[in-house]
Amino acid sequence: MTPLAEPLLAWFDRHGRHDLPWQHPRSAYRVWLSEIMLQQTRVETVIDYFQRFVTQLPTLADLARADEDEVLALWSGLGYYRRARFLHRAALQCMREHDGELPRDFDALAALPGIGRSTAGAILAQAHGLRFPILDGNVKRVLTRLHGIHGHPGQRVVEKQLWTLAEQHTPHERLADYTQAIMDLGATLCTRSRPRCDDCPLQSRCVAHAEDLTDALPTPKPSRAIPTRHTLMLLLRDHERRVLLQRRGPEGVWSGLWSLPEAENETDALQKAKRLAEVDDAQTLTAFIHVFSHYRLEIRPLLFEAATAAKRIADNDDLRWCDPTQIQTLGLPAPVRKLLNDTWESDA
């Protein structure tokens, strides 16, 4: 018995889940089916689907005989339908290559479609009491907190470390119960938000609890690359070095702030500029990127010199010719303010 397994199993005997449908009877077929259904899917969602499935197809041979359509119908609403096709194909493969049974050999089991390292371990431990570790979302959460491991568990180095720890904690007895116990701990106490540390049998050993890191661990998945949008900003300047500012609408980013008129492309830009002032062609300034929380904005400024001081349109609530002093008193987006400051500096 490992130092982790002892208190964990004692807790499991009193507070673990002992009435899940795939635990009675805990046959290899039923454990396999439950493990596949539980990939990326919550227990509460799976229970009804599991009952219906095993009622309809009670054995591996029944599954293998069924049409793929029938299997998919039983899966309907559960999502991630590739799992159902893998399940069916694996059953056929077991009939052909493994005498109609799920293999007890780890490599043969993990070679079946839809069964990876963790699922193979879960099946062998729960159905046959063999000593193999598992590493699902629950175990990752428990172990990152218990050992205070930073970094997203999806990262290779982190995951490798977690597998090593999972293997070290796995006891040599009561494998089925231990495997269920560590998942139950993650599912009922060591939850992502508001973990019930006061009831946890591992609290005294837990790094995250001692260092108040339970909210920070496991490290969340890094938000994926944000998209880049593009815009042209019209910098219209008259002979007195004033710049035309436009108030932004009530919707979207920078709502209500004073900014520069914008355009989607060169044609659009020239058209808009000519409506606003007497201009000729534009001078392209250096493009730059402004980063928001949810996207990057590439800003390409176009400088238009007004041919005369004459204005096509008068100042109003939403358009205003401003000199550098006035601009300091208005609310401008940071990148626009910087653009204007840089432009004046380089010209001065």
Place this chain on the structure above:
DNA sequence: AACTCGGGGCA
């Protein structure tokens, strides 16, 4: 070893 796939459920 990094990337893609995948759908329901919930904040």
Place this chain on the structure above:
DNA sequence: TGCCCAGAGTT
């Protein structure tokens, strides 16, 4: 809408 959930397969 973004993120999480008893991960696996592909390149």
